[in-house]
Amino acid sequence: MSTAADNSCQDPFKALKLIPKEKTGNVLTTSFKVGVAVILIFSISLALYSFISGTARPDFFLWPDRPNPTLYMSRLNSDQSPTNISHIAFGLGGSTGTWENRAGYSDLWWKPNITRGYVFLEKNPDPKAQFKIQHRVSSDWRRFRHSQGSESAVRIARVVVDLFRAELPNVRWFVMGDDDTVFFPENLVTVLGKYDHRRMVYVGGNSESVEQDVMHAYDMAFGGGGFAISYPLAAELVNAMDGCLNRYHNFYGSDQRVWACVGELGVTLSREPGFHQIDIRGDPFGLLVAHPLAPLISLHHLDSVKPLFPKQSQVESVRALMEAYELDPLRTLQQCFCYHRKYKWSVSISWGYTVQIYPILLTPKDLETPILTFKTWRSWNDGPFTFNTRPVSPDPCQQPIIYYFASLNEEDGANHTLTTYTNSLSKPLNNCNRDYARAMAIENIVVSASKMDPQDWNQSPRRQCCDIDGNLGHGTMRIRIRRCKHSETVTVRG
Numbered sequence: 001m002s003t004a005a006d007n008s009c010q011d012p013f014k015a016l017k018l019i020p021k022e023k024t025g026n027v028l029t030t031s032f033k034v035g036v037a038v039i040l041i042f043s044i045s046l047a048l049y050s051f052i053s054g055t056a057r058p059d060f061f062l063w064p065d066r067p068n069p070t071l072y073m074s075r076l077n078s079d080q081s082p083t084n085i086s087h088i089a090f091g092l093g094g095s096t097g098t099w100e101n102r103a104g105y106s107d108l109w110w111k112p113n114i115t116r117g118y119v120f121l122e123k124n125p126d127p128k129a130q131f132k133i134q135h136r137v138s139s140d141w142r143r144f145r146h147s148q149g150s151e152s153a154v155r156i157a158r159v160v161v162d163l164f165r166a167e168l169p170n171v172r173w174f175v176m177g178d179d180d181t182v183f184f185p186e187n188l189v190t191v192l193g194k195y196d197h198r199r200m201v202y203v204g205g206n207s208e209s210v211e212q213d214v215m216h217a218y219d220m221a222f223g224g225g226g227f228a229i230s231y232p233l234a235a236e237l238v239n240a241m242d243g244c245l246n247r248y249h250n251f252y253g254s255d256q257r258v259w260a261c262v263g264e265l266g267v268t269l270s271r272e273p274g275f276h277q278i279d280i281r282g283d284p285f286g287l288l289v290a291h292p293l294a295p296l297i298s299l300h301h302l303d304s305v306k307p308l309f310p311k312q313s314q315v316e317s318v319r320a321l322m323e324a325y326e327l328d329p330l331r332t333l334q335q336c337f338c339y340h341r342k343y344k345w346s347v348s349i350s351w352g353y354t355v356q357i358y359p360i361l362l363t364p365k366d367l368e369t370p371i372l373t374f375k376t377w378r379s380w381n382d383g384p385f386t387f388n389t390r391p392v393s394p395d396p397c398q399q400p401i402i403y404y405f406a407s408l409n410e411e412d413g414a415n416h417t418l419t420t421y422t423n424s425l426s427k428p429l430n431n432c433n434r435d436y437a438r439a440m441a442i443e444n445i446v447v448s449a450s451k452m453d454p455q456d457w458n459q460s461p462r463r464q465c466c467d468i469d470g471n472l473g474h475g476t477m478r479i480r481i482r483r484c485k486h487s488e489t490v491t492v493r494g
Contacts, residue, residue: 076172076198076231083193085185087172090117091163092133093156093223093254094179096125102180103131104315105302108322109183116168119179120159122152138162144245154245156223156254161241164234172197174234176258177226178300182318184274186329187295190454191272192228200233200267205275208287209377210384212279216256219269223255224300225277229262236265276300279377284308286371286389289350291333293461296325305374308353309404310424320405324352327408328417330452336481337367337490338466343435346492347468348400349479355421355445356400357477359436364490366390397432401425403445411448421445442477449481465490 092106099121106119110132118136125135139162141155163174173192177183195201204221207213212222221227229237237258244261251257259269274297278284283306299318302308308317325332328351337348339361346358348367372389375381383389393399403421411418422444465488469478484490 073198073232073235083172083189083197085114085189086116086170087197088116088185088188088192088228089163089166089168089171089174090115090183091159091174091176092117092119092179092181093152093159093176094119094121095152096121096123099125099131099135099179100129102303103133105180105182105318107132108315108318109185111185115185116171117163117175118166120156120162122155136162136166139165144242144249153252153254153257157245157257158241159254160229160234160258161238164238172231173228174231175226175228176223177298178224180300180303181224181226182299182302183226184296184298184325184329184332187274187332188228188297190295190330190457191274191297193454194458195230195270197230198232199230200236200265201228201230201270202233202262202267203228203270203272205272205277206269206386207277207279207377208385208387209279210386211376211378212277213386215378216253217259220256220259221269221275222277222279223253223258225275226298226300227255227258227275233262233265233267237261240264272297274298278302278305280305280374280385281377281380282306282375283373285354286373286392288333289335289348289354289356290368290370291335291350293334293463295330295457296333301377321352324405324408324419327410327419328352328449328451330454330457331417331449334452334464335368336464336466337364338468338479339492340468341493342470343438345435345439347466347477347479349447349466349481351447351449351481352419353405355403355447355479357403357439357442357445358398358400359432359439360398361492363492397436401436401439401442403442406444414451416448416450419447419449421447441475442472443475445477445479447479447481463490 094102099119109115112132117133119131119133120138121135123137138155138158141158142151144154159176160174163176175183175188192203195203202221204227205225206218206220207216207222216222241261244264245257248257248260251260273292273294276297276299278299278301280287281304285308288308302314302318307314309320312320321332332352334351335348336351337346339346344361346360346362346367348356348358369388369390372382372391376383376385402424404424405419406422407420409418410416423440423442425440462484464481465484466479466481469480471478
């Protein structure tokens, strides 16, 4: 059955005619007022939310695709101040499956309210767990192709995009690493300060194992060791990354994908030897005691090698190294060597880590060549590496006596340091000669040094020299590190 009322309900214009003319205007006016009121309430609520939460944005307020780099670059170009830690944003790639166990490493170097950045995870971690570094959930990565490597490689490759879009203020450099990368931030500042952050710059280091460089790339910054991207390069990557990732779906790692996308922008790697991927197995001792003449910037893969210090866990070892680092960051692991002329000993210092006494004379070239205490990353072979190595002597009496860092002090108005190193052997070798026994009688080595100046690294650096005090009383050797004289050489004289 059909009625006029039923038909009117199907036609909104006819239904409107049923309203008396004198009431139509009132209805429209009331509807308009209600609409205005709703909009006003929504606007006030949004303003209050923004005021309360500072710079945070509500979930329903969409992030822009990218910050405005043109406006930012104008401010960047006008700021001529030296680079400092506030100009760096860190983006660590991690996962909830590893982060809880690895966060102990980042806790050693991260300084809340000083160091800035995030660890990017695939989902929110356990809310009960407490970490120094704030986390963020990576933006959608599953829409990208990947035919090699894991899905997480695509996600971690996009950390630079997610970090850029976080819009941290006053950033000059975006520094990427893994959730187990140990950074040495003050040294990173010194190294990045050499570069013009207003240009497109890509800074990092490659792998120690040649097999890894062959598999991935020689001119690629390996992500675990960390790499830095200047703001102008990051701004271009944000615009190009998504399409680029699909073109390189056959690449294995996240760092290889980033390298390919950077290459499409015409930018090549600026190598810095202080970034350490630690693509080695076994004992890293031989590598670290012959650190290149460059500031220590990072260490990675520490769970895959023996602890740096004996009788300590790896986290405890890094904490001990950090103790020395906090006193004189730029000198940490810096090597110098000198000779005890009377007893014909060779002494090598790796500041903040070890002192070695060889009861024989070795040339400076021998001392600066890493001892082969480690194997290659993938095949566990004796090489090849991207640097020369020398074998461990099969004769225990020609192997060094090792003294590990034990304590430190500041002196002379905090411009000088005293570090003490103690013998790691509990029992001497009885079948060695008298020179070896005399060296073994030394229980402690005290090293004095002035703190290193960042300006020392602005141009071609020079290894420093040292002097050994002839008095070896009370089982203590004293060494003074100093700048080499103008024409001074470190020469073996038998």
